[in-house]
Amino acid sequence: MNIAVIGAGMAGLTAARILQSAGAEVTVFDKSKGTGGRLSSRSYAGGWIDHGAPYLSAGSSGFYDFLHDHLDAGILQDWQASLTGEPGEAEQVHFIGVPRNSAITRSLLGSLIFQPSTRIARLEAVEKGWLLYNDGDSLLGTWQQVVIAVPAPQVLPLIRQYQLWVALVKSVVMEPCWVAAIQTARDLPWLSDVNFFQHPVIHRVTRNSAKPGRQNDHVYLVQATRRWSEDHLEQPPESIASELQKNFNAMFPAVVDSEPLFAHRWRYALTDKALGQPFLWDESLQLGVCGDWCLGRSVEDAWQSGMQLAGHIVQAAK
Numbered sequence: 001m002n003i004a005v006i007g008a009g010m011a012g013l014t015a016a017r018i019l020q021s022a023g024a025e026v027t028v029f030d031k032s033k034g035t036g037g038r039l040s041s042r043s044y045a046g047g048w049i050d051h052g053a054p055y056l057s058a059g060s061s062g063f064y065d066f067l068h069d070h071l072d073a074g075i076l077q078d079w080q081a082s083l084t085g086e087p088g089e090a091e092q093v094h095f096i097g098v099p100r101n102s103a104i105t106r107s108l109l110g111s112l113i114f115q116p117s118t119r120i121a122r123l124e125a126v127e128k129g130w131l132l133y134n135d136g137d138s139l140l141g142t143w144q145q146v147v148i149a150v151p152a153p154q155v156l157p158l159i160r161q162y163q164l165w166v167a168l169v170k171s172v173v174m175e176p177c178w179v180a181a182i183q184t185a186r187d188l189p190w191l192s193d194v195n196f197f198q199h200p201v202i203h204r205v206t207r208n209s210a211k212p213g214r215q216n217d218h219v220y221l222v223q224a225t226r227r228w229s230e231d232h233l234e235q236p237p238e239s240i241a242s243e244l245q246k247n248f249n250a251m252f253p254a255v256v257d258s259e260p261l262f263a264h265r266w267r268y269a270l271t272d273k274a275l276g277q278p279f280l281w282d283e284s285l286q287l288g289v290c291g292d293w294c295l296g297r298s299v300e301d302a303w304q305s306g307m308q309l310a311g312h313i314v315q316a317a318k
C-alpha cells in the first residue's frame with residue numbers, strides 16, 4: 001500500500017509513522033521547507049525562536065507517555081516554567097523541543113519519504129487511487145490512499161467535490177494570531193517564563209531565552225489577542241512588529257531598550273469551533289482528513305487526531 005500524507009505537522013507525521021509501522025510506503029508532502037507546521041521555529045543569530053506553539057502540554061496520560069518517550073533521546077525536555085495569569089495551564093506538564101520545538105516533528109519524520117516545499121493544489125480520483133498535483137499543476141504521482149493533515153480552511157480546495165465533507169469542514173472556525181519576537185537589552189526578572197494577560201492587544205508573553213539551546217539572550221515571544229490579530233490581519237509584518245513592541249513597552253515601563261526582531265502571521269492559528277469528531281475517513285474513496293481542529297486547539301489534539309485516523313486505517317485494512 002502506498003499512502004500520501006499532506007502536511008508535516010504533528011497530526012500528519014503522527015499518522016504517517018503509524019501507517020509506516022503497519023507496512024505502508026508513506027510519502028509526506030509539506031508546502032514549507034521543513035516539518036512542524038504550527039510548531040515551527042525560526043533560526044535567529046545562531047539560535048532558535050519558537051514562533052508557533054511555545055511549548056507542548058500533556059493533558060492525558062497517553063500524550064504524556066508519548067512525549068516522555070522522547071526525553072531520553074534528548075529531543076524533548078520537560079520545562080519547569082514559571083507561569084502567571086492562567087491557573088489551568090500551571091496544572092499541566094510542559095515540554096519543549098531541544099534545541100527547538102520542531103525537533104519533535106523532525107524526529108517523527110525518521111525514514112519517511114519527505115517532499116518539502118511542495119504545496120498540494122488538487123487531488124484527482126482515478127481507478128487505482130489518487131493523483132496528486134502541485135500548485136504548478138504538475139502531476140506528482142499516484143497513491144492508493146491519501147491523508148490530508150492541514151488546517152481546516154486549507155482542506156477545502158482539496159475536497160471540493162465531496163459536498164458532505166465540505167459542509168462539515170466549513171463548520172469549523174479557526175482564528176488568526178500575530179506573534180512578534182522582541183529582544184530586550186537585559187532580562188526582565190519580574191516577568192514569569194510564561195505570562196497570560198487580560199489586555200486588548202497582548203495575550204501571552206513567553207521568555208524564549210529561558211528554554212535550553214535557544215542561544216539568544218532576552219528574547220520574548222509576544223502573542224497578540226485574537227481580536228487584535230483579526231483587526232490587523234492584512235498589515236505588513238514590519239508594522240505589526242513595531243506595534244506589538246510599542247504595546248510591550250507600554251505594558252512594562254521598566255523596559256528601556258527593546259528591539260522587534262520579526263513578526264509572523266498565523267492565518268489559521270487556533271481552533272475556535274472544532275469539528276467534534278477525531279477524523280474523517282471515507283472507505284470507498286480511501287481518503288482521510290485529520291488535524292488539531294477535529295478535536296480542539298492543541299498539539300495534543302493534533303496528535304490524537306492523527307493517531308486515531310491512522311489506527312482506523314490500519315484496522316480497516318485487516
Ligand SMILES: Cc1cc2nc3c(=O)[nH]c(=O)nc-3n(C[C@H](O)[C@H](O)[C@H](O)COP(=O)(O)OP(=O)(O)OC[C@H]3O[C@@H](n4cnc5c(N)ncnc54)[C@H](O)[C@@H]3O)c2cc1C
Nearest residue numbers: 007009010011030031037038053120150291292298299302
Ligand atoms: C501562536 C500559536 C500558539 C499556540 N500555542 C499553543 C500552546 O500553547 N499549546 C498547544 O498545545 N498548542 C498551541 N498552538 C496550536 C498548535 O500549534 C497546533 O494545535 C498544532 O501544532 C497543529 O498541528 P497540525 O498537525 O494539526 O497542523 P499544522 O501544524 O498546521 O500542520 C499542517 C501542515 O500542513 C502544511 N500544509 C497546509 N496546506 C498544505 C498543502 N496544500 N500542501 C502541502 N502542505 C500543506 C502546513 O505547511 C503545515 O506544516 C499554538 C499555535 C499557534 C500558531
